[in-house]
Structure formats: structure tokens, C-alpha cells
Amino acid sequence: MVRLMPRPGAASAEAGNVSIAAVARQAGVSVATVSRVLNGQAVVKAETRDKVMAAVEVLGYRMNHLARNLRTAASRLLLTMVPDVGNPFYAEIVRGIDSVARQHGYFVLLCDTGADPGRERSYFDLLRTRRADGAICLDPDTVQHALAEESASLPWVACCEFDPAVPVPYVGIDNRAAAAEAVNHLLAQGHRDIALINSDERFLYARQRRQGYRDALADAGLRLHPEWQLTVQSLDFAAGAAAAAQLMALPEPPTAIFAVSDTLAIGVLRGLRDVGRRVPDDVAVIGFDDIAIAAQIDPPLTTILQPMRELGETAARLLLQRLAEPGAVVPGMLLPHRLIRRASG
Amino acid sequence: MVRLMPRPGAASAEAGNVSIAAVARQAGVSVATVSRVLNGQAVVKAETRDKVMAAVEVLGYRMNHLARNLRTAASRLLLTMVPDVGNPFYAEIVRGIDSVARQHGYFVLLCDTGADPGRERSYFDLLRTRRADGAICLDPDTVQHALAEESASLPWVACCEFDPAVPVPYVGIDNRAAAAEAVNHLLAQGHRDIALINSDERFLYARQRRQGYRDALADAGLRLHPEWQLTVQSLDFAAGAAAAAQLMALPEPPTAIFAVSDTLAIGVLRGLRDVGRRVPDDVAVIGFDDIAIAAQIDPPLTTILQPMRELGETAARLLLQRLAEPGAVVPGMLLPHRLIRRASG
DNA sequence: ACCATGAATGTAATCGATTACATCGTGTAT
DNA sequence: ATACACGATGTAATCGATTACATTCATGGT
Numbered sequence: 080m081v082r083l084m085p086r087p088g089a090a091s092a093e094a095g096n097v098s099i100a101a102v103a104r105q106a107g108v109s110v111a112t113v114s115r116v117l118n119g120q121a122v123v124k125a126e127t128r129d130k131v132m133a134a135v136e137v138l139g140y141r142m143n144h145l146a147r148n149l150r151t152a153a154s155r156l157l158l159t160m161v162p163d164v165g166n167p168f169y170a171e172i173v174r175g176i177d178s179v180a181r182q183h184g185y186f187v188l189l190c191d192t193g194a195d196p197g198r199e200r201s202y203f204d205l206l207r208t209r210r211a212d213g214a215i216c217l218d219p220d221t222v223q224h225a226l227a228e229e230s231a232s233l234p235w236v237a238c239c240e241f242d243p244a245v246p247v248p249y250v251g252i253d254n255r256a257a258a259a260e261a262v263n264h265l266l267a268q269g270h271r272d273i274a275l276i277n278s279d280e281r282f283l284y285a286r287q288r289r290q291g292y293r294d295a296l297a298d299a300g301l302r303l304h305p306e307w308q309l310t311v312q313s314l315d316f317a318a319g320a321a322a323a324a325q326l327m328a329l330p331e332p333p334t335a336i337f338a339v340s341d342t343l344a345i346g347v348l349r350g351l352r353d354v355g356r357r358v359p360d361d362v363a364v365i366g367f368d369d370i371a372i373a374a375q376i377d378p379p380l381t382t383i384l385q386p387m388r389e390l391g392e393t394a395a396r397l398l399l400q401r402l403a404e405p406g407a408v409v410p411g412m413l414l415p416h417r418l419i420r421r422a423s424g
Numbered sequence: 425m426v427r428l429m430p431r432p433g434a435a436s437a438e439a440g441n442v443s444i445a446a447v448a449r450q451a452g453v454s455v456a457t458v459s460r461v462l463n464g465q466a467v468v469k470a471e472t473r474d475k476v477m478a479a480v481e482v483l484g485y486r487m488n489h490l491a492r493n494l495r496t497a498a499s500r501l502l503l504t505m506v507p508d509v510g511n512p513f514y515a516e517i518v519r520g521i522d523s524v525a526r527q528h529g530y531f532v533l534l535c536d537t538g539a540d541p542g543r544e545r546s547y548f549d550l551l552r553t554r555r556a557d558g559a560i561c562l563d564p565d566t567v568q569h570a571l572a573e574e575s576a577s578l579p580w581v582a583c584c585e586f587d588p589a590v591p592v593p594y595v596g597i598d599n600r601a602a603a604a605e606a607v608n609h610l611l612a613q614g615h616r617d618i619a620l621i622n623s624d625e626r627f628l629y630a631r632q633r634r635q636g637y638r639d640a641l642a643d644a645g646l647r648l649h650p651e652w653q654l655t656v657q658s659l660d661f662a663a664g665a666a667a668a669a670q671l672m673a674l675p676e677p678p679t680a681i682f683a684v685s686d687t688l689a690i691g692v693l694r695g696l697r698d699v700g701r702r703v704p705d706d707v708a709v710i711g712f713d714d715i716a717i718a719a720q721i722d723p724p725l726t727t728i729l730q731p732m733r734e735l736g737e738t739a740a741r742l743l744l745q746r747l748a749e750p751g752a753v754v755p756g757m758l759l760p761h762r763l764i765r766r767a768s769g
Numbered sequence: 770a771c772c773a774t775g776a777a778t779g780t781a782a783t784c785g786a787t788t789a790c791a792t793c794g795t796g797t798a799t
Numbered sequence: 800a801t802a803c804a805c806g807a808t809g810t811a812a813t814c815g816a817t818t819a820c821a822t823t824c825a826t827g828g829t
Contacts, residue, residue, distance in 0.1 A: 098815055109779045114817060121818095124777065144555045145494040146815030149784050154490065156533075164534075165519060165716075170510040177509075177536055186550070188501075189509075189534040191522055205531070210489045316720045349720045371510075375661045375694045377722050443785055454809045459787060466788095469807065491785030494814050 097140045106134035117142065157185045157398065158214035158235075160202055162194040166314060166342065167370040168387060169217060172238065175391020176215060183399055185212070194281070196222045206233050213398045216240075220283040223247075234401050238394035240283050241411070248401060248409040250393040254284045257383045257416040258291025258337070259298075261365050264381070264418055265335045266299050270363060274307040274333035276322045276343055278314055285310075288339050288367070307333050311343065319346020320353065327354045327362075334362055335424060341366040341373045344380055348423065363424030379421035386414050442485045451479035462487065502530045502743065503559035503580075505547055507539040511659060511687065512715040513732060514562060517583065520736020521560060528744055530557070539626070541567045551578050558743045561585070565628040568592075579746050583739035585628050586756070593746060593754045595738040599629045602728045602761040603636025603682070604643075606710050609726070609763055610680040611644050615708060619652040619678035621667045621688055623659055630655075633684045633712070652678050656688065664691020665698065672699050672707075679707055680769060686711040686718045689725055693768065708769030724766035731759050 099117075103110045108127060115121040116131040123131075134140070148154045157180050161169045173189060180187050188211055192199045199218055203226055205211045214235035216223055220242045227245040241249035265273050275292045278285045289308070296303060306329055311318040319338060323346070326332055338344035344366030348358055356362050358378055366373060369384035393412060401407065444462075448455045453472060460466040461476040468476075479485070493499045502525050506514040518534060525532050533556055537544045544563055548571055550556045559580035561568055565587045572590040586594035610618050620637045623630045634653070641648060651674055656663040664683060668691070671677055683689035689711030693703055701707050703723055711718060714729035738757060746752065 099817095100815075110816080111780080111818075112778060115778090118817085122776065127777080141549065141553045143494075143815050144550075144553050145490060145499065146784090147817075149488075149490040149494050149786085149815080150817045152784075164509075164522075165512065165515045167510065167512065170515060174510055174536065186533060186535070188531060190531070191519065204486065208486045208489050316716060320720075345717070345720055348722070352722055371661060372690070372717060375665075375690055377693070377697055444787095445785075455786080456788075456810080457808060460808090463787085467806065472807080488785050491814090492787075494785080494816085495787045497814075 097138045098143070099140075101138055102131065102134045102140050105138055106130045152209060153212055154210055155185050156188050156211040157395070158188050158190060158202060158205055158211040159217070160190045160192050160199055160214065161217045162192060162219070163314070164189065164191045167372065168340065168342075168368045168385070171370070171387035172217065172391035172394075175388040175393075176238075176395045177391075179392045179395035179399070185399075192218055194219055194222065194279075196225060199226065203230060203233075206230070206235065213402050215394045215398055219279070219281040221281040234398065234405065236394055236397045236401065238390060242283070243411065246409055248397045248411065250390055250397060250412045250414065251284075252385055252390075252416045253413050254287035255291040255294070257367070257385075258288035258339070259295040260291075260416075260418055261337050261367065261383050262292050262295035263299075264420070265337065265363060265365060265424060266295065268335070268363060268424070270335035271301060272304075272307070272331070272333040273301075273335045273337060274304075274326050275309065276319065276326075276336060276338040276347065277308065277310050278339055278343070279312055280310060285339060292337060304331075304333075314340050314342050316342060316346035316349060319343035319348075320350035321346075323347040323350030324354055327351065327356060332362075336362060336364050337367075338364065339367050341368045341370045341380060341382055344382065344423075345372065345376060348376065348378075348380070359422065359424050365424045369419050373419075374421065378423045381421045381424045382419050384417040384419050386416070389414055442483045443488070444485070446483055447476065447479045447485050450483055451475045497554060498557055499555055500530050501533050501556040502740070503533050503535060503547060503550055503556040504562070505535045505537050505544055505559065506562045507537060507564070508659070509534065509536045512717065513685065513687075513713045513730070516715070516732035517562065517736035517739075520733040520738075521583075521740045522736075524737045524740035524744070530744075537563055537567075539564055539567065539624075541570060544571065548575060548578075551575070551580065558747050560739045560743055564624070564626040566626040579743065579750070581739055581742045581746065583735060587628070588756065591754055593742045593756065595735055595742060595757045595759065596629075597730055597735075597761045598758050599632035600636040600639065602712070602730075603633035603684070604640040605636075605761075605763055606682050606712065606728050607637050607640035608644075609765070610682065610708060610710060610769060611640065613680070613708060613769070615680035616646060617649075617652070617676070617678040618680045618682060619649075619654070619671050621654050621656060621664065621671075621681060621683040621692065623655070623684055623688070624657055625655060630684060637682060649676075649678075659685050659687050661687060661691035661694060664688035664693075665695035666691075668692040668695030669699055672696065672701060677707075681707060681709050682712075683709065684712050686713045686715045686725060686727055689727065689768075690717065690721060693721065693723075693725070704767065704769045710769045714764050718764075719766065723768045726766045726769045727764050729762040729764050731761075734759055 099110050099113050103113045113131050115123050116128050177187050190202045206214050215238050217238045220240045224242050237247050237249035239251050277289050280286050309322045338347050366380050366382040369382045373380040373382050444455050444458050448458045458476050460468050461473050522532050535547045551559050560583050562583045565585045569587050582592050582594035584596050622634050625631050654667045683692050711725050711727040714727045718725040718727050
């Protein structure tokens with residue numbers, strides 16, 4: 080007879096090492112019965128149930144989910160891939176995802192990809208190897224694209240960013256229309272010289288918002304000034320400040336600036352202040368997202384509200400739906416945005 | 425003979441269902457050999473190794489980590505419990521944790537507890553049931569306290585918040601000294617009427633910073649005005665704004681305000697602006713944390729810098745250390761803070 | 770009185786890995 | 800030539816759950 084092999088990891092003898100077999104022994108029943116009681120599906124006599132529950136109590140038993148998951152091939156973990164956890168926009172979406180996930184008994188595995196395809200791929204492997212049941216991806220559609228081909232059958236959904244050509248459920252907003260609305264608002268204030276501070280065009284939203292900006296100007300019969308269209312590589316404050324400084328250094332500086340994210344816009348405000356321009360008197364500024372801080376700063380930021388919480392909640396629900404019925408149709412949803420007028424423009 | 429039972433979860437026949445046994449069959453070797461190749465520890469002939477690797481390639485095999493983790497009793501998941509993911513202070517700490525964890529091949533399971541003991545307990549169960557290898561807790565020391573008794577032997581560390589009486593490794597800063605430094609700075613500017621906007625005193629840092637505030641005033645020979653010491657229930661902007669309004673409505677309003685977090689301080693700035701007070705001319709404001717936005721707003725916020733990134737990195741390293749050698753001594757570490765002078769006070 | 774019925778519980782196969790121990794060759798010391 | 804050591808690989812126990820099928824026993828219909 081081969082002797083027992085000690086388990087490498089769990090050395091100590093503290094609680095938590097109690098298995099279902101120990102409970103069965105203590106209660107004087109079989110493991111199957113214990114499992115039935117614990118999962119509460121099958122019929123078990125009340126008396127037996129009580130014995131089992133008592134044994135659970137006495138031993139301080141807690142289920143080993145690894146074992147359960149191995150057998151049921153489910154981890155009850157939802158992967159969430161975001162380009163940047165520190166960005167308040169994403170943080171709020173993550174909250175929405177988290178709340179829906181928890182309501183349904185799932186935990187969220189939050190991964191910061193830095194919009195890096197390599198990291199994203201390694202996280203996706205968690206899905207392939209079933210360490211996670213499903214995934215929500217907020218990364219640039221361009222990096223999704225590469226993955227989509229090899230992972231079309233995996234249970235994941237896209238949030239904010241998506242490639243309409245890829246058959247994956249998604250939720251987002253109409254970025255083109257929203258951007259046009261922002262620019263139209265500036266036009267309505269009498270501005271004609273409107274700059275765009277756009278982010279990395281690997282992002283779908285960046286390309287769509289640029290289009291909205293161009294459409295709005297074209298509709299107003301205005302020509303595009305290439306030097307008023309800037310692209311920055313990150314969404315942080317410094318990038319916005321630098322872009323603002325660059326615009327103000329132009330021979331013909333714009334009188335209004337549309338920044339595609341509130342973080343950029345806040346940086347813009349700072350950059351304008353640094354070069355002595357007043358907002359909104361000298362230059363009007365409009366942002367995008369309506370993160371919480373936007374209403375707090377001086378001057379309060381005019382912006383386009385994205386329903387961040389709902390975006391997250393919807394993405395989670397879409398994913399849960401897809402997990403429940405794998406064969407179902409894949410809806411793509413657009414949520415409404417809204418212009419929030421404040422003092423900055 | 426009992427016939428094969430189909431697995432409930434994995435119904436479809438796509439890739440990812442390839443097991444080590446299938447690889448062994450394909451390569452014409454045993455599962456043990458495949459495992460040895462995959463883990464690269466034991467001696468395997470180069471020729472055999474190649475056969476196995478080829479089979480892995482052909483079948484598109486990916487390891488099922490659930491199975492491996494069940495056997496090795498490790499999940500390579502690190503739990504991180506924070507009171508609020510949306511708070512930029514915590515977001516930056518999480519980044520620090522994440523970077524160290526990933527460097528060591530761990531994934532981070534981020535959990536938003538809302539400082540709620542019930543939720544925290546349910547997350548802690550992930551540890552008990554070995555779904556996570558270790559945990560980092562940023563929740564109030566008061567909620568840690570309850571858990572610590574029943575979980576003293578579990579592998580977790582405390583970050584920012586900790587109960588010195590509980591034998592758990594921790595990393596934080598000297599909140600009392602930092603708060604005293606903030607108040608001393610205000611005193612050095614000539615302020616005598618200094619208010620404190622403190623957060624929920626379930627948090628250790630809140631109690632320690634209050635102490636620092638009191639010590640500094642006492643050392644300066646000033647008496648404490650109870651009506652200048654406010655406690656708010658959340659760290660959001662609105663709470664800060666409301667508190668500022670309340671202070672300014674006093675018959676004897678203070679000339680300086682120390683808020684225990686930058687988010688509160690930003691709210692304070694807004695609240696003061698709303699009631700027509702100028703910063704720093706009428707009222708000086710100092711915050712705490714030095715989150716990124718603090719330098720961007722107008723006026724830029726004077727504050728106490730906490731090394732957020734390092735706090736997270738250190739917490740992760742402490743945890744990894746504890747996992748590596750369970751019996752080791754439990755260090756408690758305090759990281760340096762620093763006063764950042766800007767325009768607000 | 771007998772058997773079908775079904776409720777309650779037990780037995781053991783199974784998920785997919787790791788790994789202790791067994792086994793099988795082959796080269797080398799005696 | 801025999802024995803022994805060692806390198807390479809195979810066999811099967813094991814982690815802790817779920818669950819298909821078997822078994823047991825009481826009840827009710829005829």
C-alpha cells in the first residue's frame with residue numbers, strides 16, 4: 080500500500096483544513112448527504128440536515144471552493160480589464176460592475192492592463208484556463224481586435240470600447256454625437272476657433288469624438304485648423320496642461336477647447352492659468368465624462384456626462400446573461416449621454 | 425461499470441478543454457512526464473521534452489489552474505480589501521500592490537468593502553477557503569480588530585490602518601506627527617483659529633490625526649474649540665463642502681482649516697468659494713495625502729504627502745514575505761510623510 | 770401478503786492536476 | 800559476469816468537492 084502523501088501547502092493544523100469528509104464523519108452520514116445539505120437542492124430529512132449543520136458548526140467547516148470549482152468548472156470570478164484603475168472614470172465603472180457582480184454571487188478580479196496588449200493577453204489566459212468565468216474588457220478596441228479573433232468563443236463583453244465588426248456584446252455611448260454636441264455648445268456661445276485635445280487614437284472613442292468634432296465644425300461651415308487638433312498620449316493632468324500651453328503658444332490661439340476627458344480638461348484649466356488666460360473669459364473649456372471632481376473645481380467644468388455607473392452595471396449584466404445562455408444573440412447597447420453646463424464654457 | 429459522467433459546466437467542444445492526459449496520449453508518454461516537463465523541475469530527456477512540447481502546441485493545451493491549485497493548495501491570488509476603490513488615494517495604493525504582485529506572478533483580487541464589516545468578513549472567507557493565498561486589508565482598524573481575533577493565523581497584512589496590539593504585519597505612516605506638522609505649518613503662518621475636519625473615527629488615522637492636531641495646538645499654548653472640530657461620515661467632496669459651510673456659519677469662524685484628506689479639502693475649497701471666502705486670504709486650507717489632483721486645482725492645495733505607491737508596494741512585499749516564511753517575525757513599518765507647500769495655506 | 774413506488778441516503782467515479790514510489794534500462798565498479 | 804547505482808519514465812494515490820447510479824426501507828395499492 081502506498082502511504083499517504085502530505086499536502087505541500089497546508090502545513091499547519093489550524094481551522095480551515097476541515098473537509099467535507101470530516102463533517103460527514105462527525106455527523107455520521109455520507110459525504111453525498113453533506114454536499115446535498117450544503118447545496119440545499121436535493122431532499123434531505125430535516126433531522127439529518129440538522130445533524131450535518133451541527134457538525135459544520137462544531138468543526139468550523141468552510142467549503143474549499145477550489146475543489147468545488149474544479150468539479151463544476153466554474154470559478155465565480157469575473158475578470159475586469161481596464162487601461163488604468165487610477166482614472167476616476169474607470170473607477171466608477173468598476174464600481175458599477177462590482178455591485179452587479181456581487182449581487183449575483185460573483186467576485187471581481189480587477190486587472191490594470193495599461194492598455195498593453197501583452198498584459199491583456201496574459202489576463203485573458205485566466206479566462207482560457209477557466210480561472211475566471213467571464214471577462215469585461217475596457218481596453219482600446221484596437222487591442223480587443225487582436226484578441227477577438229482567437230477568443231471569439233470565450234465569454235466576454237466589451238465596455239465603452241468595442242469593435243462593431245466583432246461579434247461580442249458591448250455597451251457604450253454614441254461618442255460621435257456626444258462630441259458634436261459639445262462642440263455645438265461651444266459654437267452656440269459664439270466661439271469659432273475651437274481646439275480639440277484628443278487622446279490616443281488607438282481608442283475607438285478618440286476616433287469617434289474626433290469625427291464628432293469635425294462634423295460639428297463642418298456643419299457650421301467652419302474649416303478645420305490642423306494645428307488646433309492635438310493628440311496626447313495619456314489622460315493625466317500634465318498632458319492636458321502641456322497641450323493647453325502648446326495651443327496658447329500658437330500665433331492664432333483658439334478661444335475654446337474641447338478636451339475628450341475631464342482629467343485632460345482639468346489639466347487644461349491648470350495650463351491656461353499658468354499662462355495667464357482666464358476661463359471662460361479668454362478661453363472656454365469643455366470636458367468629457369463628468370467625473371465627480373468636475374463639479375468641484377474652480378471654475379466648475381462644463382462637460383458631457385457619461386453614465387459611468389450604468390455602463391458598468393450594464394456590462395456586468397450583459398456578461399451574466401451571456402454566461403447564463405451561451406448561445407444567445409449578442410446585443411450592442413448605447414446608453415444616453417448628457418451635456419452638463421457649468422461655468423468653464 | 426459506472427458509465428462516464430459528463431461535466432456540467434464545460435459543454436462545448438472548443439479548445440481549452442484539453443487536459444494533461446490528452447497531451448500525454450498525444451505525446452505517447454505518461455501524465456507524470458508531461459507534468460514534469462510543464463513544471464521544469466525534474467529531469468526529463470531533451471527528446472521527450474520536445475515530444476511533449478510539440479503535443480502541447482498541437483493541442484493548444486493550457487493548464488487548468490483550478491486543478492493545480494487544488495493539489496498545491498495555492499491560488500496565486502492576492503486579496504486586496506479597500507474601503508472605496510473610487511478614492512484616488514486608495515487607487516494609487518492598489519497600483520503599488522498590483523505592480524509588486526504581478527512581478528511575483530500573483531493576480532490581485534480587488535474588493536471594495538465600503539468599510540462594512542459584513543462585506544469584509546465575506547471577503548475574508550476567500551482566504552479561509554484558500555481561494556486566495558493572502559490578503560491586504562486597508563479597512564478601519566476597528567473592523568480589522570474583530571477579524572483579527574478569529575483570523576490571527578491567516579496570511580494577511582494591514583496597510584495604512586492597523587491595530588498595533590494585533591500581531592499582524594503592517595505598513596503605514598506616523599499620522600500623529602504628520603497631522604501635528606500640518607497644524608504647525610498653519611501656526612507658522614500666524615493662524616491661531618484652526619479648525620479640523622476629521623473623518624469617521626472608526627479609522628485609526630482619524631484618531632491619530634486628531635491627536636496630532638490637539639498636540640500641536642496644546643504645544644502652541646492654544647485652547648481647543650470644540651465647535652472647530654468636525655467629523656464627517658464620508659470622504660467625498662460634498663462632505664468637505666458642507667463642513668466648510670458649517671464652520672463659516674459659526675459666530676467665530678476659524679481662519680484656517682486642516683482637512684484629513686485631500687478629497688475633503690477640495691470640497692472645503694468649493695464650500696468656501698460658495699460662501700464667498702477667498703483662499704488663502706480669508707481662510708487657509710491644508711489637506712492630506714497629496715493625490716494627483718491636489719497640485720492641479722486653483723488654488724493648488726497645500727498638503728501632507730503620503731507615499732501611496734510605496735505603501736502599496738511595501739504591503740505587497742510584506743505579504744509575499746509572510747507567505748514565503750510563515751513563521752517569521754511580524755514587522756510593523758512606518759514610511760515617511762512630507763509637507764507639500766502650495767498656495768492654499 | 771406481495772410488489773411497485775418513491776423518499777432518503779450511500780457508494781464511488783470524476784474533475785485535472787502533482788508527486789511519492791515503483792519500475793526499467795544502462796553504464797560502471799568489483 | 801554480477802551487482803549496484805542512477806537516470807528516465809510510468810503507476811496510481813491524492814487534493815475536496817459534485818453527482819450519477821445503487822441501495823435501503825417504509826408505504827400504499829391491489
